[in-house]
Amino acid sequence: MFANERGGILITAQMEERAREIEESRRPLRCVTFMRDDFKIEDAKEVISEAYKSEENTKTLILGAKSFTVPAQNALLKILEEPPRNIIFILLAPNKSTFLPTVRSRLSLSQEHHxxxxxxxxxxxxxxxxxxxxxxxxxxxxLKKHDAKELIERLMYQAIHVEKLSLSTQQLDGFDKALRLIELNSRFQSVLVIVLMNFIKEVKRGR
Known part of the structure; x- marks a missing residue:
């Protein structure tokens, strides 16, 4: 599933189903699954504690959530980069933008079709x-945070692939900025207005 033997990140809308499939595929080796709606710092501490329990055979830790808080991801950075002996991490989420670039850089990433x-x-x-x-x-x-991020991604997909618009640097930057603001818990109504106003300005310039 992953190019990196340490595990990886899987972007999927079917997190629980994929977690079960991974557990089945790794038997009789041990898997410990942490499935949450919002993965928080206390969940990260629980994962780290489990990772440092000594194992003679390979143990896979599956972390799945609709969103991972920034403190939780920062807490996991070191152990993802240098996992304990015989520990493999697999992270599941519905959107690639859920993860910080620093987390994505430590694990290979696979994305299912959505x-x-x-x-x-x-x-x-x-x-x-x-x-x-x-x-x-x-x-x-x-919208909740993970749904808000998904909507921004859908808007970008529609602009590029459905309406086949040639996006300006300002419009592309608007999408990137929106995802960062959502992660910082900015008011989504304001974030959405910022993204969409870029398209109104573009229409006016084209007249």
């Missing part, structure tokens, strides 16, 4: 006006 990300949204970016912008923002202003 059909739902490719579905068209109820918005036309190339013809976006203010009324359409605010209607879309109102429809999506109460």
């Amino acid at each position: 059909p739902h990300i490719h579905e068209s949204l109820s918005i036309a970016l190339k013809n976006l006006d203010l009324s359409g912008l605010f209607a879309f923002v109102k429809e999506h202003d109460r």
